[in-house]
Amino acid sequence: MRNIKLTIEYDGSRYSGWQRLKNSDETIQGKLESVISEMVASPIEIIGSGRTDAGVHAKGQVANFHTKSKIPIREIHKYINYYLPQDIIVKEVTEVPERFHSRYNVKSKKYVYYIWNHWIPSAFDRKYSYHLVEKLDIEFMKEASKKLVGTHDFIGFSSVKKTNKSTIRTINETTIAKEGNMVKFIFIGNGFLYNMVRIIMGSLVEVGLKQKEISYIDDILESKNRSVAGRTLPPQGLFLEEVYY
CATH class of the missing domain: 3.30.70.580 (Pseudouridine synthase I, catalytic domain, N-terminal subdomain)
Known part of the structure; x- marks a missing residue:
């Protein structure tokens, strides 16, 4: 076989x-x-x-x-x-090899989320980014994203209902970079829960708009409660970039 x-x-x-x-x-x-x-x-x-x-x-x-x-x-x-x-x-x-399994052998994954941050939308990037008019404070978001790095229970950043499966995941790296009007958010971790990246993004946006403090990320992790986190951002800005074995 x-x-x-x-x-x-x-x-x-x-x-x-x-x-x-x-x-x-x-x-x-x-x-x-x-x-x-x-x-x-x-x-x-x-x-x-x-x-x-x-x-x-x-x-x-x-x-x-x-x-x-x-x-x-x-x-x-x-x-x-x-x-x-x-x-x-x-x-x-x-x-x-016959024993290779694309899901069970995964060591980590890289997800990227794109935000078009300008009052004028993009005709070309509209299908592959989230359009946000209000200006984001990138440095503020970078500081907040550092709190995600490490091993945590990410249930507060997930749409997962009650489950017997572990909701503990490790994020190894977060990177935020702005190129022109496009802001690129990179997350590398050993696994991601249902809607996890999009909810993290919704929460980071609140920080970037100065609606929440940097400590907001700590609050969500400690609460383990989805209702404390920000909204789930739309799917078109999210890419599964790479899977590592």
Whole structure:
């Protein structure tokens, strides 16, 4: 049995997220499975490194599937990209050891969120960033974001309901940089809860607008209460940039 690893880029604008849904075929996983199953003439299940929500994009999503097919790697790569919609591209196809698992073997992930911070919107970046008119205090946000680094219970920054699973995660690095009108927020960590990055962003924006103090991040972490945190920012500014193994 062969184990095939895919590195995938997609524009999530018109999709209902990564995960296959019974009532919709407009998912990234669903599109990939449909094309690959047709190619190998057998039902295929794709295992993703994790889920991205509706409207979220990816530049480096990773997935794998098992197959008995003997089709060469280059032919697999060409076939998949030929039949996929143009807003989903497989960047790399490799054969990996059978025990490789795209989700269980993840060491860390890199997410990036973009904010277009100007009173005039961008015609080109509107699908790939959140437009915020009010000017942000970047230095204030940098100081607040440092409080996220380390191992914490991030339940207050998540839309997760009651769960028996651990909500403790480690953020290794946060970076905030402004290039022209675009502000780029980078988060690297060993895992992220449901809506975690978008809620962190909503909270950091409140700090950046001077509506909250830098200590607001501490308050949310200590409260472990979603209602204390800021709002969930829209999905179009969020990218799964890279998955590390």
